[in-house]
Amino acid sequence: MRTVTIRRISQGFFLALFTWLVIVTAWGDAPWQLRGWPVEAFLQFDPLIALATTLATGVLYAGLAWALVTMALTVVFGRFFCGWVCPFGTLHQALGWLGRSVRPGQAVRANQPHPAQALKYHILAFLLAASAGDAFVLASRSAADAPRWLFPMVATGLAAATFFALAQALRHRGRAAMATALLLATFLALGRLLPYNGIVTSSVQVGLLDPIALLTRSVALIALPLGDRSTHFLYSAPRFTQGAWLIGAVVVAALLANLVVPRFYCRFLCPLGALLGLLSRNALWRIGQSPASACTACKLCERDCEGACEPSGRIRSPECVLCMNCTGPCEPGILAYRTRVSEAGERALPDVSRRGVVLSLASGFLAVPMVRLAGRSGPDWHAALVRPPGSLPEDDFLDRCVKCGLCMRVCPTGVLQPAGVQGGLETLWTPILNNRIGSSGCQLNCIACGDVCPTGAIRPFTLDEKLGRGSHQTAGPLRMGTAFIDPGRCLPFAMDRPCIVCQEVCPVSPKAIYWRPRLVPVRDGLREVIVVDGDAVRVTDPPMVAGRYGSGDYRCRVPGRDDLAPRRITGNMSNTLYLEPGDWGDAASPGGSILVEAVLQAPYVDPDHCTGCGICEHDCPVRGVPAIRVTAESESRHPAHTLTRVIGPPRSTP
Amino acid sequence: MNDPRIGRREWLQRAARAGASIAAVGGLGWALHGRNLPSPGPMAPPGHVFPDWSIPDAPPRLAIVTGRDRVETLHRALAALGGIERFIRPGDRVVVKPNIGFATPAELGATSHPDVVRALVRRCVAAGAASVVVTDYPVNDPDSTFELTGIAQATREAGGRVVLPREDRFRNATLGGAQLIRDWPILAQPFDGVTKVIGLCPVKDHVRSGATLTLKNWYGLLGGRRNLFHQQIHDIIAELAMLVRPTLSILDGTRSMMTNGPTGGSQGDLKDTLTLIAGTDPVAVDAFGATLLDRRPEDIPWLAKAAAAGAGTTDWASLNPIRVAVD
Numbered sequence: 001m002r003t004v005t006i007r008r009i010s011q012g013f014f015l016a017l018f019t020w021l022v023i024v025t026a027w028g029d030a031p032w033q034l035r036g037w038p039v040e041a042f043l044q045f046d047p048l049i050a051l052a053t054t055l056a057t058g059v060l061y062a063g064l065a066w067a068l069v070t071m072a073l074t075v076v077f078g079r080f081f082c083g084w085v086c087p088f089g090t091l092h093q094a095l096g097w098l099g100r101s102v103r104p105g106q107a108v109r110a111n112q113p114h115p116a117q118a119l120k121y122h123i124l125a126f127l128l129a130a131s132a133g134d135a136f137v138l139a140s141r142s143a144a145d146a147p148r149w150l151f152p153m154v155a156t157g158l159a160a161a162t163f164f165a166l167a168q169a170l171r172h173r174g175r176a177a178m179a180t181a182l183l184l185a186t187f188l189a190l191g192r193l194l195p196y197n198g199i200v201t202s203s204v205q206v207g208l209l210d211p212i213a214l215l216t217r218s219v220a221l222i223a224l225p226l227g228d229r230s231t232h233f234l235y236s237a238p239r240f241t242q243g244a245w246l247i248g249a250v251v252v253a254a255l256l257a258n259l260v261v262p263r264f265y266c267r268f269l270c271p272l273g274a275l276l277g278l279l280s281r282n283a284l285w286r287i288g289q290s291p292a293s294a295c296t297a298c299k300l301c302e303r304d305c306e307g308a309c310e311p312s313g314r315i316r317s318p319e320c321v322l323c324m325n326c327t328g329p330c331e332p333g334i335l336a337y338r339t340r341v342s343e344a345g346e347r348a349l350p351d352v353s354r355r356g357v358v359l360s361l362a363s364g365f366l367a368v369p370m371v372r373l374a375g376r377s378g379p380d381w382h383a384a385l386v387r388p389p390g391s392l393p394e395d396d397f398l399d400r401c402v403k404c405g406l407c408m409r410v411c412p413t414g415v416l417q418p419a420g421v422q423g424g425l426e427t428l429w430t431p432i433l434n435n436r437i438g439s440s441g442c443q444l445n446c447i448a449c450g451d452v453c454p455t456g457a458i459r460p461f462t463l464d465e466k467l468g469r470g471s472h473q474t475a476g477p478l479r480m481g482t483a484f485i486d487p488g489r490c491l492p493f494a495m496d497r498p499c500i501v502c503q504e505v506c507p508v509s510p511k512a513i514y515w516r517p518r519l520v521p522v523r524d525g526l527r528e529v530i531v532v533d534g535d536a537v538r539v540t541d542p543p544m545v546a547g548r549y550g551s552g553d554y555r556c557r558v559p560g561r562d563d564l565a566p567r568r569i570t571g572n573m574s575n576t577l578y579l580e581p582g583d584w585g586d587a588a589s590p591g592g593s594i595l596v597e598a599v600l601q602a603p604y605v606d607p608d609h610c611t612g613c614g615i616c617e618h619d620c621p622v623r624g625v626p627a628i629r630v631t632a633e634s635e636s637r638h639p640a641h642t643l644t645r646v647i648g649p650p651r652s653t654p
Numbered sequence: 655m656n657d658p659r660i661g662r663r664e665w666l667q668r669a670a671r672a673g674a675s676i677a678a679v680g681g682l683g684w685a686l687h688g689r690n691l692p693s694p695g696p697m698a699p700p701g702h703v704f705p706d707w708s709i710p711d712a713p714p715r716l717a718i719v720t721g722r723d724r725v726e727t728l729h730r731a732l733a734a735l736g737g738i739e740r741f742i743r744p745g746d747r748v749v750v751k752p753n754i755g756f757a758t759p760a761e762l763g764a765t766s767h768p769d770v771v772r773a774l775v776r777r778c779v780a781a782g783a784a785s786v787v788v789t790d791y792p793v794n795d796p797d798s799t800f801e802l803t804g805i806a807q808a809t810r811e812a813g814g815r816v817v818l819p820r821e822d823r824f825r826n827a828t829l830g831g832a833q834l835i836r837d838w839p840i841l842a843q844p845f846d847g848v849t850k851v852i853g854l855c856p857v858k859d860h861v862r863s864g865a866t867l868t869l870k871n872w873y874g875l876l877g878g879r880r881n882l883f884h885q886q887i888h889d890i891i892a893e894l895a896m897l898v899r900p901t902l903s904i905l906d907g908t909r910s911m912m913t914n915g916p917t918g919g920s921q922g923d924l925k926d927t928l929t930l931i932a933g934t935d936p937v938a939v940d941a942f943g944a945t946l947l948d949r950r951p952e953d954i955p956w957l958a959k960a961a962a963a964g965a966g967t968t969d970w971a972s973l974n975p976i977r978v979a980v981d
Binding site: 027028029232235236237238412413414438439440443444445446491497498499500501503504505506507508509510511515547550551552553568570601615619620621623 | 756757758759793794795796797798801802818819820821822833860861862879881882884885886887888889914916917918919920922923955956958959
């Protein structure tokens with residue numbers, strides 16, 4: 001079998017596997033639902049996610065260790081992941097093939113290396129530097145905390161090494177000495193300042209452009225909800241995606257760009273490809289020519305070259321995605337994948353300027369404190385940033401969440417939605433609860449989101465922990481926020497209408513929403529009696545809406561006669577009230593007056609029991625702006641957001 | 655082509671093309687011209703949304719069975735009423751409508767118990783029913799509620815079919831004489847061609863309406879923004895009693911939810927009331943059911959309203975209920 005055929009089978013297999021795993025990320029016990037399927041696998045094998053979260057947190061979290069396998073294989077074999085595994089790459093390749101020119105010359109021109117291919121390395125540098133803030137702080141803090149004798153020794157050693165390296169590079173001892181002194185001063189200053197400013201920190205934003213996270217998100221939140229619209233196979237209630245247009249626009253633009261330049265995304269934008277390109281620098285096997293003298297310069301090798309890596313000349317090995325489209329058409333048969341270095345020479349490092357990379361690193365590093373200065377993860381935290389249960393505190397959350405959307409896909413009610421930029425730029429596409437979308441709020445007996453999160457941004461939690469049962473009794477339930485009643489919109493408060501739906505659907509026991517009786521005279525409720533005929537009382541104008549007071553929620557009493565039991569109204573005409581049988585004697589007689597009252601149940605929230613699940617908000621009949629709404633007050637993950645006195649020991653987070 | 659003049663033939667051709675384009679666009683515009691603006695579609699015509707599924711010309715009957723095992727009491731109640739065969743004939747197409755409101759496990763009593771659903775569906779199948787459908791429109795997420803309550807599995811085990819409340823299974827309907835069920839989406843499709851309907855409900859506290867009993871249970875057939883009806887809860891339940899005339903109503907008061915209803919959430923909300931009621935008069939069934947919650951039927955306005963609407967009698971004792979005690 002030809003190598004490209006095997007490669008195509010591999011690509012098809014992994015694309016199908018990837019799609020399958022996103023599909024089965026669904027709550028339930030059917031074979032196509034969560035039953036131990038390794039739904040996070042692709043994200044766990046992704047070295048960019050592993051590297052960025054490790055830089056930010058100091059921990060290579062759980063299953064992310066699988067990324068080491070991908071890294072090791074890349075170090076040995078090159079960018080096989082891009083050409084043989086990556087499902088996004090496969091889609092690009094397929095679309096690029098559709099858009100390719102049939103004229104060989106034009107096809108070859110489309111696959112020539114382009115200076116913009118350096119862009120992805122800058123993106124990588126920016127994203128990694130943004131992730132690395134905490135690592136810098138940690139390093140400078142350990143330097144500050146190290147024994148007194150150790151730091152001068154290490155500093156002297158580093159300074160000496162820097163000086164000699166610079167002296168060699170600059171060929172000028174004076175300048176090298178000055179540069180070394182400057183660097184040392186900067187380092188010392190940073191070392192004094194960084195640990196204490198609290199704003200130089202990490203923000204993992206690789207999920208914006210990481211191809212696996214991007215495609216997972218796009219399939220989970222765009223393709224499946226769109227595709228299942230008329231089949232109802234995955235969801236019985238249609239799913240919606242908040243802010244769908246942006247997620248959709250990014251993926252559609254990325255795919256359509258292949259019609260302009262094949263593998264546009266892989267060549268110019270993909271930070272994972274850039275990382276794997278750097279890792280493949282010392283690959284033991286690589287594409288190359290031998291003997292180079294036999295090359296006829298026909299350029300047939302570049303007709304379908306996916307990476308635009310120039311195999312006809314000095315091959316740019318970091319760009320090569322091992323598509324193997326070059327070896328077959330090579331007429332003299334000198335191109336092959338082997339251990340020898342190409343006789344035509346190769347460029348082992350990407351074509352990027354050192355200055356440019358330093359600039360990208362610095363931008364990424366500095367962008368985070370600049371964004372954080374807005375205080376969105378501090379005092380100006382956004383009330384609508386209601387995170388799923390088990391979410392870490394916001395700073396730790398942003399160190400881990402890669403915006404893959406698995407939690408939103410698995411959420412049985414669809415209440416988990418990709419955020420906009422409410423909580424600052426960094427919150428884009430991270431999970432929040434939107435109680436208006438979805439088939440219900442956060443389901444009480446569900447722990448699925450913590451179960452699938454590949455990075456632990458939503459940590460795994462048990463049902464006992466979520467409900468505050470068993471050993472979690474003292475800590476209480478996991479709270480996402482607290483519901484607040486808006487009396488200006490709530491029917492019993494604002495419009496004297498009975499309702500109390502929120503209390504009914506509140507799922508905790510005892511209910512967090514309780515009610516107090518609210519007895520109010522209805523509008524024009526005090527009326528003069530004209531005639532009493534048995535249980536029918538004829539009263540003065542204005543005329544009433546027929547049947548309005550017969551719903552069982554209204555009653556009549558005689559003002560000033562508290563000794564007489566009020567009587568329920570069983571029906572009414574425009575000027576007649578029909579009352580349930582009662583014994584008023586002649587207390588209500590012509591010329592006297594009666595009062596029509598509404599017997600209402602007014603809802604109140606008990607913050608000791610509310611978990612912020614949002615089912616009340618979802619089911620509130622006031623749909624435009626619900627009369628009961630959940631905000632992030634008292635969320636368990638932030639003791640500082642506590643609304644009421646903390647009862648029991650504070651929650652611990654890993 | 656440098657000659658700026660054009661020939662007569664070409665000029666005529668161009669003029670013809672221009673004329674044809676103007677005629678085509680103008681004609682299309684003329685044909686489509688009008689003053690129509692979108693208007694709401696016609697209201698669903700008033701009438702019977704569902705047929706009357708009760709057994710005709712049969713006096714109302716009521717069985718009250720006490721006992722700890724809800725499957726055993728169910729069988730005894732059916733036997734007391736003359737056997738399931740009295741209600742389900744071979745070839746009947748049956749809908750069983752349990753209470754599947756909330757995504758909580760069966761032990762918490764917020765939904766019909768899967769054991770009863772399983773036993774009832776089995777009896778229908780054994781009586782020769784051509785199909786037995788179990789359906790409801792839960793308050794919580796439908797898919798997970800059917801699964802988590804164990805009712806989906808129980809139904810499948812017993813040979814019944816679960817029908818989820820998909821959007822396309824609702825139909826707008828207007829109930830003749832109704833004030834509230836007017837042009838309102840009803841979960842109607844699962845009832846198409848159905849010949850017998852059995853309502854099955856646990857006994858639960860319900861702060862707004864007084865109690866969740868078999869008539870309140872038909873709330874699960876309402877779609878759309880049904881929570882609006884909480885403003886007239888007693889009226890809507892009375893209308894539901896007019897909407898659905900079931901073959902049989904079964905109230906499972908083996909373990910009743912006394913407080914924190916209708917969601918419950920704790921064993922402390924439940925109490926062993928050890929009674930199962932079955933009957934052909936849903937009002938009578940519910941009137942007796944209210945007593946299990948220590949409530950008087952007259953404290954629950956919708957019972958009187960349903961009786962006034964002709965759905966049955968609140969005076970359950972007048973039906974001479976058959977009382978059975980299972981040890």
